[in-house]
Amino acid sequence: MIRVQLEDFDLGLELSNLSNGNHQIGGMVSFVGLVRDMAAGDSISAMTLEHYPGMTEKQLAEIDQTANERWELNASLIIHRYGRLEPGDNIVLVACASPHRESAFDACHFLIDWLKTKAPFWKLEETRDGGHWVEAQTKDDVAMARWMK
Amino acid sequence: MKLLYFAWIRVKMGTSNEIVDPPSTVENVQNLIDWIVRRNSVSSETFSDLTTIRVAVNQEYVGLDHPIKPGDEVAFFPPVTGG
Numbered sequence: 001m002i003r004v005q006l007e008d009f010d011l012g013l014e015l016s017n018l019s020n021g022n023h024q025i026g027g028m029v030s031f032v033g034l035v036r037d038m039a040a041g042d043s044i045s046a047m048t049l050e051h052y053p054g055m056t057e058k059q060l061a062e063i064d065q066t067a068n069e070r071w072e073l074n075a076s077l078i079i080h081r082y083g084r085l086e087p088g089d090n091i092v093l094v095a096c097a098s099p100h101r102e103s104a105f106d107a108c109h110f111l112i113d114w115l116k117t118k119a120p121f122w123k124l125e126e127t128r129d130g131g132h133w134v135e136a137q138t139k140d141d142v143a144m145a146r147w148m149k
Numbered sequence: 150m151k152l153l154y155f156a157w158i159r160v161k162m163g164t165s166n167e168i169v170d171p172p173s174t175v176e177n178v179q180n181l182i183d184w185i186v187r188r189n190s191v192s193s194e195t196f197s198d199l200t201t202i203r204v205a206v207n208q209e210y211v212g213l214d215h216p217i218k219p220g221d222e223v224a225f226f227p228p229v230t231g232g
Contacts, residue, residue, distance in 0.1 A: 033232055049231070050156055052224060055208035080231060092232055112232055120205070120224075121231025122156035133157045136228030 002060040002078045004051065009079050009093055018075050018097055025074045029104040030095040031112050037087035039134070042127045049082040049091070052120035056080070063114045067096070070110070071103040078111060080119065110147050117144045150219055152185075155226035158202065161195040170219075178204050179213040181223060196225075203228055 011032060019025050035047050060078050067076055079093040094111045098104040123134040150169050154162045171184045186193040196202065204211055205224040217223060 050159075051231070052153070052155055052205075052208075052226065055205055055224065058208050116232035117229065118210075119231045120155070120226060120229050122227060123230045124156070133227065134230045136230050140232075 001076070002057060002064050002080075004053075004056050004060070004080050004082065006081065006083045008081070008090055011090075011093065014077060014079065014093060015095060018077050018095055020075070022074055022097070024099055025097045026099045027101040027104045028095060028097045029101070029108040030093065031108055032090055033092040033112070035085045035087050035089045035091060039125055042125070042129075044087060044125050044127060046084055046086050046126045048084045048124045048126070048131075050122045050124065051080075051082045055120050059119050060115065063111060063118060066114075067107045067111050071096075071098065071107040072100070073098050073103060073107055076107065076111070078115065080115070080121065082121065113140070113143045113147060116140045150217070151222045153222065153224040155224065157227060158195055158225050162191065175217070177213070177217060178206065178211060178215050178223070181217055182213070201227055 011030065015028055015030060019028060037044050060080065064076055064078055067073065073096055075097040077093065077095045081091055085091060094108050096104045096107040098107065117140050124131050125134055150171065151166060152169055153166045154164065159165050171181060175181050175184050182196055186196045203226055206215055206217060207222050
């Protein structure tokens, strides 16, 4: 399941909804991405996430489906926020439930690596010098490449 | 045909979208970019370095040789930075 939203999310509530009393589930792994107050030595006062409505949902749904085909999962969830966020705010949640921990860890790691290079979001950081667009990083492509096999 | 711009490309172009009607000789993404940049200096400056621009046609990533047709939604944006 995927959601793209302005609102914050509650990790505990989301995990509890994800397991939903399914006793086949042996473990759940979650990743939560947060806004940092520093980037490349600059102090960040806020960050605005822009996205491409329509394509974002399409890309996230494709990534989610790929993870479910590749690993044995009982359930998976991607929530990505957009709009203006401040340091400490939640940006993204990826959670996977599986009968076995290996699948849950791997699928969760795969999902966050893939969405970083596929989902059409862009970050505008606000610093003392004004706003600047975050540049894509080669290390994200490298992180994604390890799953291409 | 609908063109969409995101992030710094949107800012440089001064708009998030526009409806265009390129001539029939514009058959793929590269042709479309060539046609766009010929219109004015803002467009040519924005598209001066294509290595910094990604393209999606009808919400799927494509390369510069991807065919386009009237009615398509063509989006131009920088490499993504979500997550």
